[in-house]
Amino acid sequence: MKKIILPTDFSENAYNAIAYALQLLKDETCTFYLLNTYTPVLYNSEYMYYTPTMTLDDIYKSNSINGLDRTEKRIKKEFKNPKHQFEKLSFFSFLTDEINELVEKEDIDLVIMGTQGATGAKEVLFGTQTIHVIKKAKCPVLAIPSDYEFKPLKNILLPSDLSIGFNENQLQSLRYLANLHQSTIHILHILQQNELSENQEKGKQFLSKYFKTTSVDFHLKKGDDIQDVILKFQEENPVEILSMINNKHSFFENLFFEPVIHKVGFHVKIPFLVIPSGKYSMRSIPVNIMR
Numbered sequence: 001m002k003k004i005i006l007p008t009d010f011s012e013n014a015y016n017a018i019a020y021a022l023q024l025l026k027d028e029t030c031t032f033y034l035l036n037t038y039t040p041v042l043y044n045s046e047y048m049y050y051t052p053t054m055t056l057d058d059i060y061k062s063n064s065i066n067g068l069d070r071t072e073k074r075i076k077k078e079f080k081n082p083k084h085q086f087e088k089l090s091f092f093s094f095l096t097d098e099i100n101e102l103v104e105k106e107d108i109d110l111v112i113m114g115t116q117g118a119t120g121a122k123e124v125l126f127g128t129q130t131i132h133v134i135k136k137a138k139c140p141v142l143a144i145p146s147d148y149e150f151k152p153l154k155n156i157l158l159p160s161d162l163s164i165g166f167n168e169n170q171l172q173s174l175r176y177l178a179n180l181h182q183s184t185i186h187i188l189h190i191l192q193q194n195e196l197s198e199n200q201e202k203g204k205q206f207l208s209k210y211f212k213t214t215s216v217d218f219h220l221k222k223g224d225d226i227q228d229v230i231l232k233f234q235e236e237n238p239v240e241i242l243s244m245i246n247n248k249h250s251f252f253e254n255l256f257f258e259p260v261i262h263k264v265g266f267h268v269k270i271p272f273l274v275i276p277s278g279k280y281s282m283r284s285i286p287v288n289i290m291r
Helices: 012-024 045-050 054-080 095-106 128-137 168-182 198-210 224-234 249-254 257-262
Strands: 002-006 030-037 084-091 110-114 142-143 154-159 183-191 215-222 242-246 271-278
Touching: 002 095, 012 030, 012 054, 012 110, 012 142, 030 054, 030 095, 030 198, 054 084, 084 095, 095 128, 110 128, 128 142, 154 168, 154 224, 168 183, 168 198, 168 242, 168 271, 183 198, 183 224, 198 215, 224 242
Parallel strands: 002 030, 002 110, 030 084, 110 142, 154 183, 154 242, 183 215, 242 271
Antiparallel strands: 142 271
16 A cells, blocks of 8 residues: 655645546555645744734644645545545644654655645746755655646656666656556666766666666767756657656756756646655565566
């Protein structure tokens, strides 16, 4: 049984990500954790002095629980799947902290969430909460763009410099999703030289061996601008998920978290799977699935 966290702020963006998750894993037996966290902006020392703390907490707690109840009812009305069960979780806490506690306590496999918050601000690449979760989560995070409708998962794009030290735990989520949907993983390397280095050749060989039961295509493209190469590949090829491994000091960090990105706009228009660099392991993955 897979265990999936579905954070929600009760916006349509959040529900859209929930709907995507339920369709992505419709054939899997899953427990979904509907998670809402709240941190009132008025919750400060001055307000606490003049207003009973429990009264403020009760108001937000009630809104959170009622929102979770409405979300669960909507899910069960629109998606009737006996393989899926739901647990509702409401906490006065920060989202990233609560996600990481759940990951350790419940052995979570994946977080699936929307890229924008309740405001749906179009000028924001990813909402602040999503950025924090992507950077800090201890398990893979799949971020779903606003208004993105589920499409059959046929192609997964993994840009890679090939020279990083891969480990099997990092790649489990990719192999799992690819085998579940009979997808092809497209590994895209942007050449900085005319040919691969010795370390990059070793990285390519490792990936070929690890994904031997999965359909994999390698693409070597020349280009000075990594963003442009990735976006051009997506424009020219059907891709339903973009995936990256968040290794520190890798091109992922430079690509996604540098302030310049927010200025020029690296617009991710498809679901974005971010795999953390730390050690973790998805449970109960059928590693012997053959295509």
